[in-house]
Amino acid sequence: MFRPKSELRWLRLWFTPSLATTPHFTKWLTKAQAAFMAIKLLSPPGMGLPPYLCHHFAVSLLFPILSYGGDIFHPTVHMLRKLAVFCHKVQRWCTNCFSCTPTDILAIEACLPPLELLLVYKRRLANLRVLCSPPEINPAMARLAPSVHTLSLHRHSPDHRTLLVKNAGRRLPLPWLQPRPPTKNMAHLPLDAVPHLMLFLLAPDGLSPLPVTSQPLLAESYPEPPEGHTYPQLRRRCRDRLRAEWKASAPVPARYPYPPSVKPHPFMGLNKFDMGRLHSMRLGNSCLRAHPSWDNDGPTTCP
Numbered sequence: 001m002f003r004p005k006s007e008l009r010w011l012r013l014w015f016t017p018s019l020a021t022t023p024h025f026t027k028w029l030t031k032a033q034a035a036f037m038a039i040k041l042l043s044p045p046g047m048g049l050p051p052y053l054c055h056h057f058a059v060s061l062l063f064p065i066l067s068y069g070g071d072i073f074h075p076t077v078h079m080l081r082k083l084a085v086f087c088h089k090v091q092r093w094c095t096n097c098f099s100c101t102p103t104d105i106l107a108i109e110a111c112l113p114p115l116e117l118l119l120v121y122k123r124r125l126a127n128l129r130v131l132c133s134p135p136e137i138n139p140a141m142a143r144l145a146p147s148v149h150t151l152s153l154h155r156h157s158p159d160h161r162t163l164l165v166k167n168a169g170r171r172l173p174l175p176w177l178q179p180r181p182p183t184k185n186m187a188h189l190p191l192d193a194v195p196h197l198m199l200f201l202l203a204p205d206g207l208s209p210l211p212v213t214s215q216p217l218l219a220e221s222y223p224e225p226p227e228g229h230t231y232p233q234l235r236r237r238c239r240d241r242l243r244a245e246w247k248a249s250a251p252v253p254a255r256y257p258y259p260p261s262v263k264p265h266p267f268m269g270l271n272k273f274d275m276g277r278l279h280s281m282r283l284g285n286s287c288l289r290a291h292p293s294w295d296n297d298g299p300t301t302c303p
Contacts, residue, residue, distance in 0.1 A: 071126030096276030
């Protein structure tokens with residue numbers, strides 16, 4: 001016997017009776033802030049570790065803590081705003097830029113995409129693992145619609161598809177290749193949303209089957225995937241999709257011509273003081289603009 005609790009932790013995921021996601025992300029935000037306070041001592045402003053190591057810490061340590069459970073839970077708008085404020089602090093720490101730098105340009109300079117796009121990217125990778133899992137092993141994959149084209153046609157019977165979700169009277173199965181109709185009174189199985197998020201991975205003809213993640217282990221029972229359609233290549237497509245969405249959603253001014261990139265800049269291998277000056281020059285906020293020029297025939301200030 002145990003007393004009922006308002007929050008329950010299972011596999012480091014925090015659940016509430018209303019299935020609210022704010023308590024979960026609040027706890028992991030606190031852990032990310034504690035980790036950031038520890039590693040920030042290794043690289044104070046103007047000195048310390050080189051910036052590319054700061055970028056490596058942000059990608060491999062801070063974001064996995066901050067986004068834990070993001071492939072299942074969706075943060076609210078208010079919670080996403082709080083998470084974004086922490087991400088902006090990390091971006092300023094990586095670039096040594098001024099506090100007045102616009103956040104959209106700051107993300108491009110730090111080579112760290114916005115958090116809302118990174119959460120969608122992580123959700124896509126989680127859905128890709130489900131779609132590329134052998135249906136004989138993964139029960140979630142075996143309960144997807146038969147229209148999901150994979151190398152194995154094994155599926156459970158239609159009545160078994162509702163074992164993972166409650167099939168209310170107003171819930172209907174949604175075919176994979178059919179767009180979701182904008183109907184408010186009709187809901188669809190949440191399990192059908194897994195392949196719908198990955199529709200962009202279809203080949204132009206829409207007939208290429210999705211590969212399996214462990215192809216060497218299942219080589220005897222599974223055929224070879226089509227050329228150019230392996231699991232690592234699909235992951236790269238998801239990464240290219242992230243870069244394209246970031247470029248389309250970043251409202252950068254016309255004076256800033258540099259495109260978004262997820263790889264650190266080559267000059268981020270310099271010391272943090274010099275790197276910060278290069279970032280300021282790229283942003284057009286360099287202190288050199290106030291220095292007098294040594295050229296008597298040209299302008300009096302450095303452009």
